[in-house]
Amino acid sequence: MKHYPVIIIGGGASGLFLSSLLKDSLLLEKNHECGKKLLVTGGGACNITHNEAPRDLVCHYYEKKNFVSTALYSLSPEAIQNYFLSLNVETYIREDGKVFPNTNDAHTVRDALLNGGKILTDYTVNSVRKDKDIFVVNEQYSSNNLVIATGGTVFPQTGSTGDGYRFLKEFGHTIVPPRNALCEIKLNEDTSFLEGISVDNATLKIGKNTSTGPLLFTRKGLSGPVALNLSRFIDGETELVLKLCDITAEEIKSQNGKLKCSNALHQLTGVPQRLIEGVIPARDKNVASLTKEDIRVIIERLTAWHLKGNTHGQSKLAMVTCGGVSTKEVDSKSMESKLCPGLFIVGECLDVDGETGGYNLSFAFASSYLVYKKLKTDLS
Ligand SMILES: Cc1cc2nc3c(=O)[nH]c(=O)nc-3n(C[C@H](O)[C@H](O)[C@H](O)COP(=O)(O)OP(=O)(O)OC[C@H]3O[C@@H](n4cnc5c(N)ncnc54)[C@H](O)[C@@H]3O)c2cc1C
Known part of the structure; x- marks a missing residue:
């Protein structure tokens, strides 16, 4: 030997x-x-x-x-x-x-x-x-x-x-x-139409854990540093809360009433317009015709979008x-x-x-x- x-x-x-x-x-x-x-x-x-x-x-x-x-x-x-x-x-x-x-x-x-x-x-x-x-x-x-x-x-x-x-x-x-860990988070909801859109300063929350920074929408879910860094906290089907920006009802109402609301929200927040159009209701309305309920849902979607995700089948891709x-x-x-x-x-x-x-x-x-x-x- x-x-x-x-x-x-x-x-x-x-x-x-x-x-x-x-x-x-x-x-x-x-x-x-x-x-x-x-x-x-x-x-x-x-x-x-x-x-x-x-x-x-x-x-x-x-x-x-x-x-x-x-x-x-x-x-x-x-x-x-x-x-x-x-x-x-x-x-x-x-x-x-x-x-x-x-x-x-x-x-x-x-x-x-x-x-x-x-x-x-x-x-x-x-x-x-x-x-x-x-x-x-x-x-x-x-x-x-x-x-x-x-x-x-x-x-x-x-x-x-x-x-x-x-x-x-x-x-x-x-x-x-x-x-x-360090892998894409697959979402239960179909967000494939958002594929390729990135946000520079999103905040993702999983339980008590939060990460802020660049986020990327993929065909099946979320990637980019924010999603990768939190993927280790995913356990089976897990609740996530995604914040794309900070925005208040007053800020929305103060926009030019004639503007298409997705346009106004993009100008106000910097979030890509295609993403805003993909996630908010009333996307074709102009600012003046938004109802109280429209504004509530818009704020919820942009500041606390509740999603469910998993990392199933990611072992060959995880880092x-x-x-x-x-x-x-x-x-x-x-x-x-x-x-x-x-x-x-x-x-x-x-x-x-x-x-x-x-x-x-x-x-x-x-x-x-x-x-x-x-x-x-x-x-x-
Ligand atoms: C796609 C990808 C990109 C990444 N990019 C980065 C990056 O840019 N920066 C960064 O910091 N980290 C990155 N990582 C993570 C990083 O590569 C790993 O954390 C790191 O390589 C771990 O090193 P290790 O030596 O512990 O294990 P490994 O690199 O996995 O090495 C283990 C070795 O042990 C050998 N082995 C296993 N069992 C046996 C056995 N029974 N007999 C003999 N040999 C055996 C394996 O063949 C393997 O070569 C990335 C990972 C992936 C998958």
């Missing part, structure tokens, strides 16, 4: 990042090439991180702000950029804060991470066990330290099929049931998994399992998901960096 100080299972963003730092490691990847998911990130351009100070960055991980803090303070967005620069990958910051390689090609990022430890592709790990202090993988390789970097369950066409959960359950870990290995059982300072010394869990396999904008790759890299820091000390 061949022995390594560290074995990493999974050659995605997190596994590759760690392998690039830890030369004395073996990485096992089931696909023919590493980083298949990394290659599709950011529309193929790879949004590697977000240009924010760590104190702001941590706010994009929902209820996991505390858990991700040590990792994201240890490897800040600036440090991520510097690390890639040390690998000859220059990056640039887009106006919205997203960071990309200058090439706008994810291959540049993936390829830069390949020159570290030993990598074996076309190698599926089926079994993992611990014999005293030694981990045994597929009864073929052994190691003192084992890193599970197998990702989550969404976008399984790139290799992330939840295998890590199976291994970790055997070590006693709890798996928070995985759900689709991240919400759920995974319970973070209560993992040391946030090193990503080491609290149940099994020498076992580490990184990236999307953990019950951590971030918003859209480079936050998931940031965590994949930063969680691996903590493992590197711990093992570098232990191994030296």
Whole structure:
């Protein structure tokens, strides 16, 4: 049996990042090439991180702000950029804060991470066990330290099929049931006639959770950052409240009475006229002939449109998994399992998901960096 100080299972963003730092490691990847998911990130351009100070960055991980803090303070967005620069990958910051390689090609990022430890592709790990202090993988390789970097369950066409959960359950870990996140929200109501319309500053509310920003109507529902970021809160058929703008009855009544009301509402709110015409009643009336009831319904539709949505059938399209290995059982300072010394869990396999904008790759890299820091000390 061949022995390594560290074995990493999974050659995605997190596994590759760690392998690039830890030369004395073996990485096992089931696909023919590493980083298949990394290659599709950011529309193929790879949004590697977000240009924010760590104190702001941590706010994009929902209820996991505390858990991700040590990792994201240890490897800040600036440090991520510097690390890639040390690998000859220059990056640039887009106006919205997203960071990309200058090439706008994810291959540049993936390829830069390949020159570290030993990598074996076309190698599926089926079994993992611990014999005293030694981990045994597929009864073929052994190691003192084992890193599970197998990702989550969404976008399984790139290799992330939840295998890590199976291994970790055997070590006693709890798996928070995985759900689709960062995906389109399908609406029960037919809004296909609104396809392609976007709103710059919509507010979506799901339960107690709210997100404000750009929203896009798709053929079957809602997309754009606002919908993507809240999709993790969808549980079966879920109630949503959509606010397209702020508007009062007085403001509507103060408009030129001769104007077609959809025209007046567009001028008043900036909401695209086609969207207004699609959602309000009395769209052909002029402002002067709107009844009290017309105005009430218009305000309700534009400021608190009640809808129902779901994320069924989105697993092949979702960008991240919400759920995974319970973070209560993992040391946030090193990503080491609290149940099994020498076992580490990184990236999307953990019950951590971030918003859209480079936050998931940031965590994949930063969680691996903590493992590197711990093992570098232990191994030296
Ligand atoms: C379409 C899309 C676009 C995205 N865009 C962005 C973006 O621009 N910015 C951003 O921050 N995030 C983005 N994400 C999210 C981001 O890609 C993931 O969160 C990140 O890749 C997770 O990295 P990971 O290493 O934890 O898992 P993965 O990248 O999923 O890697 C896991 C690896 O483990 C391997 N594996 C699994 N089981 C086994 C086994 N039994 N044996 C051997 N190997 C195994 C898999 O083949 C896979 O290569 C996007 C996701 C998608 C789907």
